[in-house]
Amino acid sequence: KAGVTQTPRYLIKTRGQQVTLSCSPISGHRSVSWYQQTPGQGLQFLFEYFSETQRNKGNFPGRFSGRQFSNSRSEMNVSTLELGDSALYLCASRGQEGSEAFFGQGTRLTVV
Amino acid sequence: QKEVEQNSGPLSVPEGAIASLNCTYSDRGSQSFFWYRQYSGKSPELIMFIYSNGDKEDGRFTAQLNKASQYVSLLIRDSQPSDSATYLCAVTRGSTLGRLYFGRGTQLTVWP
Numbered sequence: 001k002a003g004v005t006q007t008p009r010y011l012i013k014t015r016g017q018q019v020t021l022s023c024s025p026i027s028g029h030r031s032v033s034w035y036q037q038t039p040g041q042g043l044q045f046l047f048e049y050f051s052e053t054q055r056n057k058g059n060f061p062g063r064f065s066g067r068q069f070s071n072s073r074s075e076m077n078v079s080t081l082e083l084g085d086s087a088l089y090l091c092a093s094r095g096q097e098g099s100e101a102f103f104g105q106g107t108r109l110t111v112v
Numbered sequence: 113q114k115e116v117e118q119n120s121g122p123l124s125v126p127e128g129a130i131a132s133l134n135c136t137y138s139d140r141g142s143q144s145f146f147w148y149r150q151y152s153g154k155s156p157e158l159i160m161f162i163y164s165n166g167d168k169e170d171g172r173f174t175a176q177l178n179k180a181s182q183y184v185s186l187l188i189r190d191s192q193p194s195d196s197a198t199y200l201c202a203v204t205r206g207s208t209l210g211r212l213y214f215g216r217g218t219q220l221t222v223w224p
Binding site: 031033035042043045048050055056058088090092094097098099100101102103104105106 | 143144146148154155156157158161200202204208209210211212213214215216217
């Protein structure tokens, strides 16, 4: 069974640009959540999608958005990039509420 | 008070010893509890989960949950240098089961 797949693995962007990250969950999993990890803040929750609906949202500005497609694949978008957006972005999928969440390899975003 | 707190570490133990990692959580409505291992530069990997009070053993790992005292711990027996990593405690809450609340992690070093 394939795991969670995130693309791209690495990304370098310039301040002010926008970026789209992709996540394909484990087959059969309908919940996809996104986290930002930085050395200073640890793992911070961005949002969670289930069956194409955003169910939970963390405390990030509106520049951070996401969506989920009918095949459960999810994308997150960050507009008007700032240097502070440099981080490891992690996607996690789970089969049922409250059950184990499995992480993808992450996308390392560097904003210069 | 943070949602999830872990002993700050770093923790250093000799090979073959027992490593004890602790985590406390603030919300009594927390329902599911997870331990993730994260190697430097990698994504978190699920190693244990526990839902009920008591102990749960899986190989060299034992998770212990005490809901009355609101703590969860992870014991690693016969620690190996390959166990050297950051260990993250995560919980879910009843109102937002799709979201994981993470501690800041405890860095463990097992020296030969």
